[in-house]
Every structure is written in structure tokens, then in C-alpha cells.
Amino acid sequence: MNIRLDPRTKLYMILIVSAVVMMSATTPLLWAVRIIITLVPIVLLIAEKRYASAFRFFALYTIALILTFFFLSDESTGIIKSLLTGYCGIIAQFLPAMITAWYVIRTTKIDEFISAMQKMHIPDGITISLAVVMRFFPTIKEEYLAIRDAMKMRGISLGGGNVIKMIEYRMIPLLFSCVNIGDELSAAAITKGLGGKIKRTSVAVLKTGAADIVLITGFTVAAAVFVIFKYFV
Amino acid sequence: MMKNNIEIENVSFRYKGSAESLLDNFSLTVKKGEVLLLCGESGSGKTTVIRLINGLIPHYYQGELEGNVRVAERDIKETELYELAGTVGTVFQNPRSQFFSVDTDGEIVFGPENIGLATDEIIRRKQETVKELDIEKLLGKSLFELSGGEKQKIACASVSALLPDIILLDEPSANLDRTATEYLRETIIKWKKQGKTIIVSEHRLWYLRDIADRVIRMENGRIKNEWTGKDFSGLSSESIQKLRLRPLTVEDTFSSENDSSSFLDMPEENAVILENFFFTYKRRPHLFFRKKLTQADEDILTLNIPKLRLPKNSVIAVVGSNGTGKSTFLRCVCGLERDCPGVITMDGKEYKGKNRTELCYMVMQDVNHQLFTDSVMAEVMLSMKDKNEKACEIILESLGLLPYKDKHPMALSGGQKQRVAIASAVAAGAKLLLFDEPTSGLDLSHMEMVGQLLTNLARSGSTVLVSTHDPELIGQCCDYILCIDKGKVGYYKIKE
Amino acid sequence: MANVKGNTSPKKNLGVKDFITVGIFTAIMFVVEFACAMLGYIHPVMVAGLSVLIPLVGCIPMMLFYTKIEKFGMITIMSVLIAIIMFVTGMGYLGAPLIILSGVIADLIAKSGGYKSFKKTVLSNGIFSLWICANYFPVIITADSYRKDLIDGDYSAEYCDNLFGAINYKTIAVLLILCFVFGCIGALIGKAAIKKHFEKAGIV
DSSP, X not given: OOOOOOHHHHHHHHHHHHHHHTSOOOSHHHHHHHHHHXXXXXXXXXXXXXXXXXXXXXXXXXXXXXXXXXXXXXXXXXXXXXXXXXXXXHHHHHHHHXXXXXXXXXXXXXXXXXXXHHHTTOOHHHHHHHHHHHXXXXXXXXXXXXXXXXHHHHTOTTGXXXXXXXXXXXXXXXXXXXXXXXXXXXXXXXXXXXXXXXXXXXXXXXXXXXXXXXXXXXXHHHHHHHHXXXXXX | OOOEEEEEEXXXXXXXXXXXXXXXXXXXXXXTTOEEEEEXXXXXXXXXXXXHHTTHHHHTSOEEEEEEEEETTEEGGGSOHHXXXXXXXXXXXXXXXXXXXXXXXXXXXXXXXHTTOOHHXXXXXXXXXXXXXXXXXXXXXXXXXXXXXXXXXXXXXXXXXXXXXXXXXXXXXXXOOHXXXXXXXXXXXXXXXXXXXXXXXXXOOGGGTTTOSEEEEEETTEEEEEEEHHHHHTOOHHHHHHTTOOOSOOOOGGGOOOOOGGGGGSOGGGEEEEEEEEEOSSOOOOSSSOOOOXXXXXXXXXXXXXXEEEETTSEEEEEOOTTSSHHHHHHHHTTOOTTOOOEEEETTEEEEGGGHHHHEEEEOSSGGGGOOSSSHHHHHHHHOSSOOHHHHHHXXXXXXOGGGTTSOGGGSOHHHHHHHHHHHHHHTTOSEEEXXXXXXXXXXXXXXXXXXXXXXXHHTTOEEEEEOSOHHHHHHHOSEEEEEEXXXXXXXXXXX | OOOOOOOOOOOSSOOHHHHHHHXXXXXXXXXXXXXXXXXXGTOGGGGGGHHHHHHHHTHHHHHHHHHXXXXXXXXXXXXXXXXXXXXXXXXXXXXXXXXXHHHHXXXXXXXXXXXXXXXXXXXHHHHHGGGGGGGGHHHHHHHHHHHHHHHHTTOOHHHHHHHHTTOSTTTHHHHHHXXXXXXXXXXXXXXXXXXXXXXXXXXX
């Protein structure tokens, strides 16, 4: 099974989930809505054959729910229990948004995302900058790993126990590298015509299919049910 | 009658904030369909010429420009850079920093998307380019997983997809191994057949020998010599050497098979002994403790060197194509891969695991990653266990760095940075020095300096392992050649 | 033919190079935010420490970023990008107005100093650091309704405090002030680091 969603649908999903996680569920019906909304991205992850992360999220969410409902209550005092309360509360509350975000980030190609942003009439400056951000995360990782290796060889990974040095030794070479790469990247991008007055095109095809419509409708209904039953019933 | 495609007239240029001009009353015309090779030492102005033609000067790199540049009947000064995108394409030196996308497909269509071509046209061009440059295998991959050579292939493809009449290459082979360089040669030949005007600025000359129609050698921002491609190929190796250029031919040092491993019986006290160097990137699933790797895991091993002796006080070249385990080997030796169970024995002392970092130090290919402090002196002192300024100055003196001791390491030239890294290795008391491609992208003089440095280090009591693609460097300074092939020792011999 | 001086002057509008610069520094700042937020795994209460940690850890890249700004819009774009990334990574959208507002104001302040005045830069960075509080918005909003619901459901106030500890609508003012103060302090530290390294190396 292969579901290709329009990036705009995915953004809408995030929007709804982020809104729902901000309202606390008080009745079983509300909990049911929340759980269903959480299960959707998990199912989508399975459809994308990302079984491990789907399983991990599912297990984490289930455990947090079980602990919150059955083991932690008013009498939860003591350090461990109070820690657990904090964790489980946060996980049960915010994990749905995290799962959706994870799903979107893992399954959306950057050019699709950029193309979606263009379709939504976001200015070119912002889409270009955002594309650079996406391209730079892996670059920062690469550079950082090389710097970490160099620090290991010098035996200064802990900065001689000095936290400021620890940060300085990592940050300074990283910034020098990033600035260099940025200069060369700009030069290369400009020679390939980035920044012209002509409207950029994009080969990423955005198709809104049946799955998109089902999901958009489903999420809208879920959000409506949640709001109505929480505040108006 | 061919018309002139590029005309540079009496151009002088000086970068903003720089005292000396890089080009001095420079003139050059290039005909349509001509292949021009620009050579000359670093800093002779080759890159500046490339930047004049693609318009990065004066539109991106600011400075004082006098004279006229016309490319494809446009005045460069009056032309916006994006208008040139379909006319002039540039392949840059550093494969890591010239791509804008994250995946290969996106990078090939990046240019055509920028100039606003219709989607069908972009897809058609992409398919054509992919077929022409034979890169089907690279499609659908993340650029971050590719080797330097593969990245450079994508860079060529992304330039090619814009169908420019003029293609510029600025030291494109600097980070490539032999196979990738030969592929680059094929690509340039294809472009030449399509009638494109090509200008290559390069130190490595062997792969361009019979492609170039004209060769120009620059010195101090002027044209010093000019040959037809044919005359240039006919130059003797002595005259090439005299011109301070790298050789036109290289012997295939890497394929020789006559294994003269008799020196392996050398007495133990004259050797650094490596044992159990096994490593794999494909980890087996484990429950609590990872099983120590042994030779029995042969099928999954990326590196498989059960025993090896390195002659002390010598320079040992580590050769082999990219991706065959050379850098894994170096990483394991200097203790960066903690999972590698390798043991190094030197002077009767055993070093394993983390302790390997005490004995070894690697000068990385991108030396910028290993400079941390704000002065050369502080950088060296950082490595010393007992901070001794006198000893530090002696080390700096021996590497010719004393005049720079208060400078910021990042303000130095590439070669000087390398020496700062060596100085901190010496200060830390490292006996086994590893170099990862120290000469990539260097001209003859700088390469000879590195070679001399390696020899000096070996003479003064260090053992040097240097991974390299440059046969010239091996010829100059290496005593032994160790070839790593598929993670194993391919051959290991004394250099004839 | 007359020799034309090809001296290029900085253009009025933001160009590709500026967009790329913004992208790079936004990526770095987000990595800083992410690394600091990792401490939140120790206990959610630690998240309150972000308002001190991020300005301090991120001070060098921020100050380096300021040296590259010449035109209005770069800080604003950075704030928009941060808002977008926070939305996409599931951290909610309620903070977006705060992020973008602090970005625009910081941009205006820096502009009034011609992007050169150090005093204005310090102030600008202090204001811009307020975006960090956007991290707390979902927690605050949730905590508020949660607390009410829980107390209505006969849970004790202590239990609720365990849940959302140091971050609630009462402490947000303190957190905002902390962000501002440490943003200013960070600017001073960052400036010193820039002088020590980048100016000495001749990069800026």
C-alpha cells in the first residue's frame, strides 16, 4: 500500500493535531477522538513501511496512557512518581503532535514541500531560505561529526572540564565551516540562475487524491467534534 | 569561420580589501567550441579568470574591476547573473558545497527550475542528461550519501541540464580519485563533441592531455606561456618540471602486483605492529554487549587486517580507490572507531581502544575541523600535557611557523594550517602520524613542500601513514606502498 | 574604450546570498535549540532553563549573523522560518505571533542603528531572544485548561504542579524577562567571541 499525500494535506494534519493537543481531554469521548487522531499518523507510518518508528511511537503512547490512567493519581508523591507524572503527562499530551511531525518530516521530499509553499504563495525569499535550512541540517551534522572526531584525537571532548570551552571548541570550527560552505554554495546557486526575476518552476507534482480528501475531511470532523463536545455540550 | 565566444580585454582586478591585484592587464579570447586549459601555480589568477567569465566577478565577489569582459555577446558588467545561467555553466572545486538540493534528482533539475522552464522540458532534459552522463545508478539518492566523485558527477549533470554553450571547470578533480578523474575526462570529451566551449583551470594535467586545444600557463595574473594542445603534449617531462607544473603522464602505481613482502620479516623492534584491525559498518543486532569483532566475521567486515607491520621512521603511502576502506583503516588506527579491537604495539608498549589516540594523530583532509583556538601558539599548547612555551616555540620553529605564532590559525593558508595541525600532533607526543589526502588540490610546489615535510617527520622519529591519490607525492617521499582493497591488504611493497 | 569602474555597491533588496545566509544561521540556531531542548528529557521542568541556555549557547552564531546583516528583512525572515519549523516539528503555532513580532521589532531596532551600532545590536538580540518563550506557549495554554479540569476532577493542586512545574501563566513574565536579559548578555559574550576568533582571522 502506498499513500502519497499532498504536502498541504500533511500541513493541515499538523495544524489540526497541534490544536487538539492543546486542549485537554476530559471525557471518554474526547479521549477517543484524541486517540484516533494519534493512530492516523501511526497507520500512515506503517503504510510507508516505517514499522520500527511506528511501533516505538505506539508503544510509548500506550504506556504513557496506561500509566496516566491507572497508576498515577492524586496520591502520586515521591520523587519517582512525581517524575513519572511529569513525563507521562507531557507524553500523553504532546506525543500526537510529535508523531504527526515525524511522519511529515520523514515522508516529504524537500522539493515537494517547497513546491507546496510556492502554491500557497509564500514569498520566494522565505522558500529559498527554508530550502537552505533543510539542506543545512545534514551539513551541520557532517561537519559536527568531523569536529567531534578531531576533538577526540586531541582529547579535548570535555574541554578540560570547562563548559564554556566545550561549547567554544565545537562552535568555532563549526561556524567557520558553515560560513565557508555558505559562500561557496551561494556562488554555485547564483551561477545556476537562482534569484532571477523569472518565476521558478518545479517538477514536483502535487496531486490531491482521494486519500487527501478523506484525511482532510476526517481531521476536520474530528477537530469539530472535539471542540463542540468540550466547550458546547 | 568560428566566432569568438569569450573576449577579455585588458582586465585588471583586485578583490575588495586586498592590496595586490590578481589580474594585471589580462586579455584572452576563446573561440566557440574551443577547449582551453588554464594552468599555473595557486594564486596565479586562474580562478579569477573563471569568475570573470561566469560573472561572479564583479556581481558576487566585489572589488575593483577595469577592462571589458564579453561572453556570448553580452557585456558581463551589464548582465545580471541569472541571465547567464543558461549560457555559462560552472563546475566548482569542492563537491560538498556546490549543491543546493538534498537529493540527486532535485539537483539535476535545480538549474532548469530556476530559469523557469516548463515542467515537461525539465523532465526531458533531465532524462537526456542522465542518459548522456550515465548516472542512472545515482538517481533517487541523498547527496549526502555519495562519495566525492559521485557528487562531482551530479555537479556535471546539473550544469549539463542547463545546456550552456560555455562550461567552466574550476579545479574539478581536486578531491577525486583516479577512477572518478577518468570519468571526468570522459564527460569533458562528450561536451567537446557537442561543440561546447570549455575552460578548465587545473593542477592535475594528465587527464586533459589530448583534450585541450590550447593551453595557457599563468603567472602573477598574466599569461606567461601559451601552447597549442599538440605542442603542449609534446613537452618533455623536464620542461614541464621546469615550468612548475604537475606531470602530463602518471604511471599506474596502484595496479602493480609484484609483492615484495620480504621486509615484513623485519625485527619487531623496528616496527609498529598492528594486530586485529577489524571493523564493520554493518553492525549485528546485539542484546547487551556487542561481540568483539574477529576474523570469523569475515563476511560483514569493512576492514579486515589481522596483522600488519609498519616500518618505523618511514613514510608509508596508503593507496586504493575511494570506498575500499582506506579512510576506515586510518580512522581505526588512530582510535576514532572505538568498536575496532585493533592493538598497536610500539617499543614494547601496547595501545588499544582509546589509548590509540595517544600514540596517533591524524591530519584530516579538511584541516579546518581540527583548529580550535585563537592563536597558533595556543593551538599547540592545547595539546601539551605540561604547558611549556619554550618547547612549543621549538616545535613551531622546526615547522617554520614561529613568525605566525600569534596569528589566528584560520587566517593562515591551507599549507600553514596543515603544519599547525602537525605541530599540535608533535606537541601531543604522537609517534604515528596519519595524513588523509594532504595534497588534494595542490600545485606542484605546494605538493613538494608537503612531501618534504613528510620526509622530515619520518627522519625525526615519527612514522607516517599517508593516504593519497597523487602518484607524484608517492614518487617523491614515500618509502613503502600499502594498497587497501576491499578492506584487506591488497599489496604491500617497498617503492622501487 | 573608456575603462568603466566595475565597483559593485550593495543592492537595496535582499539577494540570494542573504537568503542563504539566513537559511544557514536559522539551521544553526535550530540545532542549538534542539540540543538545549534535549535537556528537557531529564525533566520537563528543565525546559524552563531554555530561556537562559539558548541565548548563551546561541550567542556566537547570532552575533556572527548580525555581522552579516546589511539590509532590513533578514531577522524577520529568520523569525518566520523559526515559526514555520516549530509548526512543522509539532511544537504548535500559538507561539508564531510572538516569534514573528519579536523578529520584526528586533529587525527594526537593528535597522535604526544601521546594522552597525553595537548598542542597538545588543538590544535587538535581547528582543529577538523572546522567541524562545514560544516554546512554552503550548505548555502554558494546556496547563491552564488542564489544571482547571484536573482540579475540577478532584485532583490536588500538588499533582498539577508536578505536571507542569515551572512553566505556567504566572511565571511566563519571569521567563520573558530572563530571555531578554540573557539575550543581551549573550550579545556581549558573542561579540567578544567574534572579536577573539572571526575578526582576528579576518573573516568579518
